[in-house]
Amino acid sequence: xxxxxxxxxxxxxxxxxxxxxxxxxxxxxxxxxxxxxxxxxxxxxxxxxxxxxxxxxxxxxxxxxxxxxxxxxxxxxxxxxxxxxxxxxxxxxxxxxxxxxxxxxxxxxxxxxxxxxxxxxxxxxxxxxxxxxxxxxxxxxxxxxxxxxxxxxxxxxxxxxxxxxxxxxxxxxxxxxxxxxxxxxxxxxxxxxxxxxxxxxxxxxxxxxxxxxxxxxxxxxxxxxxxxxxxxxxxxxxxxxxxxxxxxxxxxxxxxxxxxxxxxxxxxxxxxxxxxxxxxxxxxxxxxxxxxxxxxxxxxxxxxxxxxxxxxxxxxxxxxxxxxxxx
Numbered sequence: 001x002x003x004x005x006x007x008x009x010x011x012x013x014x015x016x017x018x019x020x021x022x023x024x025x026x027x028x029x030x031x032x033x034x035x036x037x038x039x040x041x042x043x044x045x046x047x048x049x050x051x052x053x054x055x056x057x058x059x060x061x062x063x064x065x066x067x068x069x070x071x072x073x074x075x076x077x078x079x080x081x082x083x084x085x086x087x088x089x090x091x092x093x094x095x096x097x098x099x100x101x102x103x104x105x106x107x108x109x110x111x112x113x114x115x116x117x118x119x120x121x122x123x124x125x126x127x128x129x130x131x132x133x134x135x136x137x138x139x140x141x142x143x144x145x146x147x148x149x150x151x152x153x154x155x156x157x158x159x160x161x162x163x164x165x166x167x168x169x170x171x172x173x174x175x176x177x178x179x180x181x182x183x184x185x186x187x188x189x190x191x192x193x194x195x196x197x198x199x200x201x202x203x204x205x206x207x208x209x210x211x212x213x214x215x216x217x218x219x220x221x222x223x224x225x226x227x228x229x230x231x232x233x234x235x236x237x238x239x240x241x242x243x244x245x246x247x248x249x250x251x252x253x254x255x256x257x258x259x260x261x262x263x264x265x266x267x268x269x270x271x272x273x274x275x276x277x278x279x280x281x282x283x284x285x286x287x288x289x290x291x292x293x294x295x296x297x298x299x300x301x302x303x304x305x306x307x308x309x310x311x312x313x314x315x316x317x318x319x320x321x322x323x324x325x326x327x
Contacts, residue, residue, distance in 0.1 A: 049238055063223035063224065071118065087101060097270060124166075155273075262276065278290060
């Protein structure tokens, strides 16, 4: 039975890769793209954009460390680096980016040995700051570019609804989660196991409530704004004239926020939808070059990490399989 299950999972994996290939084949033919020509036309812009994306992702490492420190939990920068880029890579190859956060959490728990509820709550808080700020900007962008941006508008409304459900239903009202788990697993969980679950959940809830306190909010929001600014510059450097006009800054802001928002659509890493969101405000050439830079940053650090840290390979393999089970 387990062998059949594994075979199905890897079939889904191959299908995911096939979907990405099909999507990019369509994009290449539709827009007559030549990636080599686009890169050679402005190699400096491509390299600068890649560097800025890497810096922005690295700043997310320091933001998460800030959150851990405020929760009085010590996690090494090496572990946070590995978890960040392993998660980025996993998100790129799993449907709706679903594998990114579980991989980050699993990496931190495995390498640091901290309680899983602490890792989950910290990851949730970090994602919260990105999602709330970027979704708000993406919502404005979807109105500005409507009706072309109708899919962005839908994704922002879904994201807002999900966060309301998480915080109102899971964090602020404990009885809702208890009722859901009770109905789903009543026959499977013994009273002792259910009590353990409640204990872990209460720890998680308290950590999240502490995390959204004003002290953590101020620092995490400043980090997030700084990260967004770096990402905006990663679009601006693709213009050889380095035009820093307000319209270009706004377009870069909309491109990053809207592409972040549409990753929830059911393709590997949001492929197709991600590019669609970039093209709306940034044009085809710059959108595709930026996406290529993002892919490079998502793949290369993770590949080197798996080469030099053998333990990460098993973490990656297990979480890849688990993420595919949700598809």
